[in-house]
Structure formats: structure tokens, C-alpha cells
Amino acid sequence: MAFDQYHEPPNELPQETRTFARMILSVIEEAQAIDWYEQRMSVENDDAAKAIMHNAQKEEFKHFAMDLEFLLRRKNEWREVMQRVLFTTGDIVEKGEKAEEAVD
Ligand SMILES: [Fe+2]
Numbered sequence: 001m002a003f004d005q006y007h008e009p010p011n012e013l014p015q016e017t018r019t020f021a022r023m024i025l026s027v028i029e030e031a032q033a034i035d036w037y038e039q040r041m042s043v044e045n046d047d048a049a050k051a052i053m054h055n056a057q058k059e060e061f062k063h064f065a066m067d068l069e070f071l072l073r074r075k076n077e078w079r080e081v082m083q084r085v086l087f088t089t090g091d092i093v094e095k096g097e098k099a100e101e102a103v104d
Pocket of ligand 1: 030060
């Protein structure tokens with residue numbers, strides 16, 4: 001179904017929320033594409049085919065990043081959590097817990 005991304009009646013949702021829902025679905029689809037290329041490459045024996053898949057997967061990294069950045073620019077608390085967890089070193093769970101506390 002084309003409109004499954006809505007959990008509430010679409011006609012009751014403001015345009016901003018509908019755009020947010022579309023971008024959430026997009027980021028999910030990009031992550032799924034990254035996963036599918038990863039699986040395809042892991043079983044593909046033809047080097048040329050694998051190279052094309054690898055090139056395509058890199059394209060999906062870009063799409064995922066753009067979608068995610070769009071969403072984070074609209075959700076400051078989400079952005080703050082991400083800033084405290086992503087591109088850090090050390091215990092990931094600990095970073096996540098501290099990030100959650102910081103936005104409470
Ligand atoms: Fe994509």
C-alpha cells in the first residue's frame with residue numbers, strides 16, 4: 001500500500017509532518033538498499049558485477065546521509081543525541097545513555 005507510512009489519518013496530519021514521514025520512509029529505504037547491496041556483494045562471484053554493486057551501494061550511502069541530515073535539521077533533540085553518539089570513540093551504550101540524559 002502506497003500510504004502505509006502514515007500511522008495517523010493523512011488528512012489530519014500537517015504538511016510538515018507528512019514531509020517528515022516521507023523522509024523517514026526514504027531513510028529506511030536507503031538503509032534497506034545498503035543492506036541488499038551488502039548481501040548481493042557477499043554472494044556475487046563476478047568481479048565486474050560486484051564492482052557495479054559496490055558503486056551503487058556508495059550512492060546509497062549518500063542518499064541515506066542526505067535524508068538523515070534533512071530529518072536532523074528538523075528535530076533538534078534527535079540531532080543533539082546523534083552529535084553525542086556518532087563519530088565518537090569508547091562505549092557506544094554509555095554514549096547513548098548520556099546523550100539521552102542530556103536531552104531530558
Ligand atoms: Fe537511494
